[in-house]
Amino acid sequence: MNDLTSEQISRLADKWLKGTISQEEKALFEAWYNNVPEGTVEWDDDMAHSGRELREHLLQQIRERMEEKRPLTLYKRIPVRYLGAAAAVIVLMMATGIYWYTARKDQSLSTAYNKGTTIQLKPGGNKATLTLANGDVIALEDEQNGKLGQQNNTKIIKLNNGQLVYNSEQGKAGNAPVVLNTLSVPRGGKYNITLADGTVVWLNAASSLTFPAAFTGKERQVTLSGEAYFEVATDASHPFTVKVGDMQVRVLGTHFNVMAYNDEQSVNTTLLQGAVKVQSAAGEALLKPGQQAKMDHTGNVKVAPADINAAIAWKNGLFSFNNASIEEVMRQVARWFDAEIIYPDGIPQDRFQGEIDRNSDITAVLKILEASGVKFTVQGHKILVRS
Structure with missing residues (x-):
């Protein structure tokens, strides 16, 4: 079981991370992992509190060995229950050449x-500004938790750092005039918002979302610039639409990610759950879970299988x-x-x-x-x- 090539190990680790590994391949990966000689990276059971902590520990080991110009081997003292975290490091090591790292004469x-x-x-953190309908701008990182203000019948509440909630008084939103607010996240920032209908949105760095303080009428519509992950509250009688430039993503209730940065080659819509329709002037596409629609600068839309882990990695x-x-x-x-x-x-x-x-x-x-x-x-x- 120890004669797997580096390419085979990398491929199995990648499948493990993506959740596409078969039972036979999983058994092969675990057998290799459990039977190779013990090496230089050790992590005892009583030290392993989480997969995230393990990954950080392993990456630190990589950095130390790079600085000392020593090779790194990754072996079995990492508990099998955290093999997923080890797999993440294996993939990165294989892809970048760290696994068989040798000293280079170039400037490091x-x-x-x-x-x-x-x-x-x-590194970035919870930073954003909220622009109200009257033009007032609130720097959210400077505000205490609690009620920040009110737009018609909707209360604006900051829960924890990086979380904003719009709470519309039931039965009154339908009579209120539409007022638009904008949540803007700068470079080096991120933020989370719960809209008045219960939809939850995570905004990535250099992104903004314009939305009504309370949804009225037959449709729920927001406008996005940059990147966001949506968990849309189900409401079959009120479709939810995300406008991105000349493109629209139309849903009823679903989980999806939209990446629409101006400096990227395409606008990518990745569906995790439910169904969405992507529309542009040049065409439209109906996505199923696990698919991604890419719209190029001409408006053409192409659908292909999605790398879900990569699409929402920023959110995680x-x-x-x-x-x-x-x-x-x-x-x-x-x-x-x-x-x-x-x-x-x-x-x-x-x-x-x-x-x-x-x-x-x-x-x-x-x-x-x-x-x-x-x-x-x-x-x-x-x-x-x-x-």
Whole structure:
């Protein structure tokens, strides 16, 4: 069971993470995991409190070995019940070359950081502003929990940091005039809002949502810029529509993600549960769970199987890359750390696959990415990327 190739191990780990691994493949993966010789990464049962904690521990082990220019092996002292977390690290290690890491003579990221420069880039957090119908702007991170205000018959309540609730008084919303509010999340931010109908929306960095304080009429309509994950409250008599530029996503009650950044090549709608119809001037598509619709800049819509884990990784506190280019990777990094990305010598052609905790500091994130051969230098709020 120990003669699996690196490619086979990587493929099995990837299937484990995506939930597509068969019982036979799962047994093979566990057998390999339980029978390889013990190595340098250890995690005793009494230390393993969660898969997330384990992943952070393993990534720290990777970083330490990279700094010391020592190879890293990942073996069986990690409890089998946390093999999913180990699989995430295995995929990243295989994809970036960390698994058989050897010392490189090129300038390393640590060299770029050892010049006394203070790193200004910080991971994102719960930051947003709320613009009311009268133009008043509320910086939510500066507000205490509790009632922030009222729009007609709807109370605006801040629960915990990063959570906003619109509570419409039952039976009165239908008589109230429509007033629009906008929740804006800057680069380096995220926020969660419960709309007046009970729909829950998670907003990613550099995103905004315009919505009525209370839904009236036959339809529920919101406008999105950037990226958001929706869990729409079921109401068959009042369809829910998300407007994104010239595109509309029309639903009754469902869970889906919309990624609509201006600097991306397409607007991606990924369906997890229920059904949605994606409409543009050039056509429309009806999605089933597990599918993704991509609308290009001409309005054409194409449907393909979705990588669900990658599509909603941001909501779960992760960067997730599936054969992603360095430009795709760095666009995510730029939004979350509010950084400017510069390619002084052209754009490297490296590809990336794996997951990284979004709460890691910028040094840790770039350290892991650098193992592929790409080099980074941080200068203030700028990240220079070279081959």
